[in-house]
Amino acid sequence: MTSIDVIIFFVYLIGITIFGSSFYRQNKTSSAFTLGDNTIPGWVIGMSIFATFVSSISYLALPGQAFMTNWNAFVFSLSIPVAMIVAVKIFVPHYRKVNSPSAYTYLENRFGSWARIYVSTCYLLTQLMRIGIILYLLALAIEAIFGWDIATIIIVTGLTVIVYSVLGGIQAVVWTDAIQGIILIAGALFCTGYILLDLPGGPEQLFTIALEQDKFSLGSFDLNIYESTFWVVFVYGIFINLQNYGIDQNYVQRYVAARSDREAKRSALYGGLLYIPVSMLFLFIGTALFVFYTTSAAQLPAELMDPNQSDRVFPYFIVRELPAGITGLLIASIFAAGMSTISTSLNSSATVFLTDYYERHFKRVATEKDSMRVLYTSSFLIGIIGICIGLSLINVTSALDAWWKLSSIFSGGMLGLFLLGIFTHTQNTLGAIAGVLVGILVIAWLSLSKLFQLEETLGYQIHSYLTIVLGTTAIFLVGFLFSYFKKSSESNKTEHVTK
Structure with missing residues (x-):
């Protein structure tokens, strides 16, 4: 220089x-x-x-x-x-x-x-x-x-x-x-x-x-x-x-x-x-x-x-x-x-x-x-x-690598919850909470198995890029299903009362 x-x-x-x-x-x-x-x-x-x-x-x-x-x-x-x-x-x-x-x-x-x-x-x-x-x-x-x-x-x-x-x-x-x-x-x-x-x-x-x-x-x-x-x-x-x-x-x-x-x-x-x-x-x-x-x-x-x-x-x-x-x-x-x-x-x-x-x-x-x-x-x-x-x-590169893997736990939960709110219309707080919990568990499991190199022991090696994809999808699907069944249940109750 x-x-x-x-x-x-x-x-x-x-x-x-x-x-x-x-x-x-x-x-x-x-x-x-x-x-x-x-x-x-x-x-x-x-x-x-x-x-x-x-x-x-x-x-x-x-x-x-x-x-x-x-x-x-x-x-x-x-x-x-x-x-x-x-x-x-x-x-x-x-x-x-x-x-x-x-x-x-x-x-x-x-x-x-x-x-x-x-x-x-x-x-x-x-x-x-x-x-x-x-x-x-x-x-x-x-x-x-x-x-x-x-x-x-x-x-x-x-x-x-x-x-x-x-x-x-x-x-x-x-x-x-x-x-x-x-x-x-x-x-x-x-x-x-x-x-x-x-x-x-x-x-x-x-x-x-x-x-x-x-x-x-x-x-x-x-x-x-x-x-x-x-x-x-x-x-x-x-x-x-x-x-x-x-x-x-x-x-x-x-x-x-x-x-x-x-x-x-x-x-x-x-x-x-x-x-x-x-x-x-x-x-x-x-x-x-x-x-x-x-x-x-x-x-x-x-x-x-x-x-x-x-x-x-x-x-x-x-x-x-x-x-x-x-x-x-x-x-x-x-x-x-x-x-x-x-x-x-x-x-x-x-x-x-x-x-x-x-x-x-x-x-x-x-x-x-x-x-x-x-x-x-x-x-x-x-x-x-x-x-x-x-x-x-x-000089702590291992901590740096660990953070990039674990950060998907936060980001995946955020995206899944937002998509659930945008694309579903039933007011179902319990479904949203259940979806977030399931999604975080999926993301945490995939992230930690990569972090601690458990893939070979567990018999799978999904690419780390798919962690946020699977976690976000899990949040949306669980929340959506909760909302769907709640809506169906409420519809059945309404029909029963009407009859």
Whole structure:
């Protein structure tokens, strides 16, 4: 890294903090902090949705996966249109009608306060771990590039995002997300062009070698539930994207913040669909890097050929091959992807704490002063806890792997309960509770059997991608059957009384 790269990196870091903090004067009410007073342009919300979806993990993991294997991960992107159709037709109008900053107000109206508490608690726990994990993984990438202390990177990054998120509210989050999304795309496009021009045989060589090595494959089309086939990834993608665009506070808050129903729908659609070509671009970079190092255009250290080190291939290329100045900009774009995700989690978590806990259980008629104090305090505390979680993950990769497996327990229960509320009409709280309990047991069993490697002993090896699929389906089916039989029972009683 040259001094100019370091300067560009710090100029970006300081600049984005000042820009985000500049919204402080427009951020004096709880409505401004959580919804931006519904004055945010649609294109900004759309870019913010896109930037929220793309974290620094995606920026590194997708090129790494394409480098080591093929384009099987792109099948996940192909499932997005299915989720987007459901989001635009059902989710967005529904949340705009409820008109609450919280995504979970509806569940209380549908099933009672227990549902709102359960889902909002799951969401907050998930966001705390998400902040910690992204800080930790982002620090790993920056440490590999700059050689800085991981703990210092986690603390500085966390505090930087806390500052502009607390001062600027949702407007700081979405506007900085939009800028970071643009930088991210520009950086990826530049890298793609640079690699293509730097290949000895030009772009044609890339496609020739990639096709010979089957690097563009989307995976097997066999109906096999034990491997990462096309169908397994596609079904998994539908469920995960329904979860993202249907119940995730990060997205729902943006739907409600839009200036009109039309802008909300367009923002959701464009923000989601933009990920498809961008993910393709990231995967293409990974394939291009494979050809780049296969043709001996440059040498790759042997340790980076380890599949467990694939996420480091793209950063290595950025540092070693790109010209001075561009390297700093690209590192800033990786950093931008992580910062946008963290800032979104801070603002949305504070919003949930205010609307689902403070105003619901502590002070139903809160003054603006009280509400702003809660939003500022909760944002700060959630950020600090996230930093502490990130620090606790240093050198504890087993805990990190365990969390990703166990997190599906929370997310699966949330999605299944919401779908049950949307697609059934009988007011059956007992059925909802039974469905959630059965679904969580299914997800926990599948997750724990993977975690403790019990599959061979138990005689099955279902792919981990299907955990959330089976768990969510179990919640919906059990709840639906309870509702169906209750309705049938009530109909029979009515007929008996009539006779």
